[in-house]
Structure formats: C-alpha cells, structure tokens
Amino acid sequence: LPFASFDELATGEAAREALERLRAATNQSHGAMERHCLRTRQIAAELASRRGWTVDDEVLTVAAILHDIGLYPTASRGGVYTADGAELARELLASHGWPSERIERCADAIERHHELRSQLRHGEEVEALRNADLVDLSAGWLSYGLDRRWLRTLNTAVPRRGLAAELAIQIAHALRERPLTMLQIFRRP
Ligand SMILES: [Fe+2]
Numbered sequence: 001l002p003f004a005s006f007d008e009l010a011t012g013e014a015a016r017e018a019l020e021r022l023r024a025a026t027n028q029s030h031g032a033m034e035r036h037c038l039r040t041r042q043i044a045a046e047l048a049s050r051r052g053w054t055v056d057d058e059v060l061t062v063a064a065i066l067h068d069i070g071l072y073p074t075a076s077r078g079g080v081y082t083a084d085g086a087e088l089a090r091e092l093l094a095s096h097g098w099p100s101e102r103i104e105r106c107a108d109a110i111e112r113h114h115e116l117r118s119q120l121r122h123g124e125e126v127e128a129l130r131n132a133d134l135v136d137l138s139a140g141w142l143s144y145g146l147d148r149r150w151l152r153t154l155n156t157a158v159p160r161r162g163l164a165a166e167l168a169i170q171i172a173h174a175l176r177e178r179p180l181t182m183l184q185i186f187r188r189p
Contacts, residue, residue: 003157005030006038009061014096018065021092025072032162033068033170036136039158040064043151044125044132047144053124059102060125062089063109067129070110071170080181081174086111 010019026033041064048055069075070085077084086107093103109126112119113133120127134142139160140151175182 002153003038003042006034006041006061006065009038009041009057010065012058012061012096014093014098015058015061015065017092017096018062018089021075021088022065022069025069025075026166032160032166035158035160036163036166037064037067039136039154039160040067040129040132042154042158043135043146044128046146046150047131047135048124048128050145051124051128053128055125055128056102056105059106059109060129062093063106063125063129064132066092067110067113067133068170071174073173076174076177078178078181080184082111082114 006019010016022034022037023029023031028034041061044060044064045055045057048060066085066089068081068085069088070077070079070081070083075084075088077087079087089110090103090107093106098106105123105125108119108122109129112122112126113130115130118127119130131144135144135146135151140146140148140155143151171182
C-alpha cells in the first residue's frame with residue numbers, strides 16, 4: 001500500500017489505546033469511520049509537509065483517531081461532541097503520562113476541528129487536522145492545493161465507501177439525543 005495504515009502509524013501506547021477505543025466505539029475494525037480518520041491523518045500530514053510545518057506525528061495520529069469519537073454513544077458525555085472527544089483524549093493521554101502542553105495540543109485539535117476560522121495559533125497540528133477533515137468530508141472538492149491524483153490514490157487505498165451513511169446515522173442520533181449541543185459546535189466563543 002502507498003499509505004501506512006493505523007496499525008503501522010499507531011505505534012505508541014497512547015495511539016494504540018486510542019485506536020482500540022475507536023474500534024470499540026464504532027464496533028468495527030477498519031470501518032468507514034476509521035478509514036475517514038486515517039485519510040484525515042494522511043491528508044493532515046501531507047498539508048503540513050507542503051506548508052513546511054513540523055508536526056508532532058503522534059499528536060496528529062491520536063487527534064485524527066479520536067476527532068469524531070464523541071459522536072458515538074459509548075464515548076459521548078452528553079455534551080458538544082467535539083468537546084466530549086477532547087475530554088476523552090485528555091484523560092487517555094494523561095494516563096499515558098504525556099506532558100500537559102502536548103495533551104492540550106491534541107485536545108485542541110479534536111475540540112477545534114469544526115471551527116470556521118484558522119486555528120493556527122493553537123498549533124500546526126490543530127490547523128492541519130481542521131483543514132484535512134474538510135478535504136475528506138468534501139471528497140476533495142476543497143483541496144487546499146493538494147494534488148488531485150494524490151487524493152484519488154488515497155481514496156483508492158483507503159476507500160470512502162460507507163462514510164456518508166455512517167455520518168448520517170451518527171449525526172441523526174446525536175441530533176435526537178442532544179440537539180442543542182449540535183448547534184453549539186458552530187457557536188463556540
Ligand atoms: Fe471528521
């Protein structure tokens with residue numbers, strides 16, 4: 001494969017556990033959500049390298065794995081799903097002894113991935129993940145200058161099949177269970 005899988009990328013203990021949590025929350029391995037997270041991780045790293053940013057690869061990997069986990073019932077705390085995912089990451093990373101600055105950068109990347117403005121002041125990983133999620137959700141319609149052939153190769157290696165249905169199910173569920181929090185995602189201070 002031209003792209004590393006999460007089994008290859010998630011070498012650290014924290015990333016390993018994050019991957020296990022995602023697989024438990026989604027109830028599958030290499031499912032549509034995991035593949036969305038993996039493409040987002042690959043796109044974020046590619047954007048970062050094109051921009052000459054030096055990112056912390058493990059921060060990026062863990063943030064990509066956990067960025068949407070708050071949508072799932074077992075990971076949700078009933079709050080804004082991006083904040084719930086960030087809180088889960090803080091606890092998980094603290095239990096692995098990460099320093100607080102690194103934990104916060106990872107949590108910020110998760111919590112701020114739906115922000116509409118640049119998040120660069122919070123860290124290059126934070127902005128790279130936000131942009132990468134938009135690239136993948138827009139199916140490359142928004143590309144931030146990435147090579148279209150590179151994106152097509154990624155989509156072939158890590159297929160998009162099932163993502164729209166998976167997101168529709170989880171977002172509909174979250175809208176039913178906590179409608180006001182879903183609106184707050186776009187209304188953070
Ligand atoms: Fe996402």
